[in-house]
Amino acid sequence: MIKKTKDNLLIIDFGSQVTQLIARRFRELNVYCEIHPYQKISKEFLHSSSAKAIILSGGPASVLDETSPGVPKCIFDLGIPILGICYGQQLMMKMLGGQVESADKTAEFGRAFVTKTKSTPPFLDGWFKDGTEEVWMSHGDNVAKLAPGFETFGKSPNAPFAIIGNLSKNFYAVQFHPEVYHTPNGRKLLENFVKLSGISRDWTMETYRAKAISQIRNTVGKNNVICGLSGGVDSSVTALLIHAKAIQNRELKPTDLAEDKRDYFLERRYPAFGNLVPRDVASRAAKERCDAGFGV
Numbered sequence: 001m002i003k004k005t006k007d008n009l010l011i012i013d014f015g016s017q018v019t020q021l022i023a024r025r026f027r028e029l030n031v032y033c034e035i036h037p038y039q040k041i042s043k044e045f046l047h048s049s050s051a052k053a054i055i056l057s058g059g060p061a062s063v064l065d066e067t068s069p070g071v072p073k074c075i076f077d078l079g080i081p082i083l084g085i086c087y088g089q090q091l092m093m094k095m096l097g098g099q100v101e102s103a104d105k106t107a108e109f110g111r112a113f114v115t116k117t118k119s120t121p122p123f124l125d126g127w128f129k130d131g132t133e134e135v136w137m138s139h140g141d142n143v144a145k146l147a148p149g150f151e152t153f154g155k156s157p158n159a160p161f162a163i164i165g166n167l168s169k170n171f172y173a174v175q176f177h178p179e180v181y182h183t184p185n186g187r188k189l190l191e192n193f194v195k196l197s198g199i200s201r202d203w204t205m206e207t208y209r210a211k212a213i214s215q216i217r218n219t220v221g222k223n224n225v226i227c228g229l230s231g232g233v234d235s236s237v238t239a240l241l242i243h244a245k246a247i248q249n250r251e252l253k254p255t256d257l258a259e260d261k262r263d264y265f266l267e268r269r270y271p272a273f274g275n276l277v278p279r280d281v282a283s284r285a286a287k288e289r290c291d292a293g294f295g296v
Helices: 019-028 043-048 073-077 087-096 186-197 205-220 233-247 259-269 281-291
Strands: 008-013 033-037 051-056 082-085 099-102 108-116 132-139 141-145 151-156 159-166 171-174 225-228 252-255
Touching: 008 019, 019 033, 019 186, 043 073, 051 087, 051 186, 073 087, 082 087, 087 099, 087 141, 087 159, 087 171, 108 159, 132 151, 132 159, 141 159, 205 233, 225 233
Parallel strands: 008 033, 008 051, 051 082, 082 171, 225 252
Antiparallel strands: 099 141, 108 132, 108 151, 151 159, 159 171
8 A cells, every 4th residue: 555645535435336436536636535445444443544534435225224334433533524425424414313214205316406505604615606506316215304513505305404514523414426427516515525624635646656656666676576467457557557667677477367368468558568477377376286186
């Protein structure tokens, strides 16, 4: 893992299909963020984290289920801003004393329009200039009662608590998804949250890449590298970063690169891998186990 910068936005993932998109939106705002699954979030993790703000993502579960994903309650005692999105909103309300209910008649999936219910706080700067905001809803349950200290700032026909917040604690939550394309002004809402959090907006992919290359060089030293390379996006980027930028002219041995991808990968897609030497380690290991009578 790359060493954390001074300011870190922590995104807690509850299984949403668009959690990666949340991170992308913040990175487009030059904010350094990390995604971690809810299973990893412990009291110790939270206190050792350098997080300056937290996002609670959406997810497919229902907070009404006994086995639904959650987080330690001490997360709300860290004194940092928190934004709950969809499932994250419902979890926040459940944990802080509100009420969530199953909403067969008010479940929503698709476009909706939110109107403000009172004067807007800084979190909503730039919103409601035309009276309403188009958003993307995707929920079955909904908030039925707010937790103490929260106010309603926006509602839709089927979501009376579409936008809520506890201004004294810098806790905010929305029932819709501000990170998706179908919420046209969602970027502005996320940008407002960054401003409220006081997070530095000095992260770029270029600086991240430079730090990654430096850390790889320090770790590898003068050694060669064995890389598990499938030819997919993640492993390809990893291999290119290590080979073309960090260790350069030394030998990189990709393991398990599918045979039908080798020519394409080496000759057409990344000709920069001039001295890359494929090694089908898995197949060789399997053969050795069979020859020895151990099976696969």
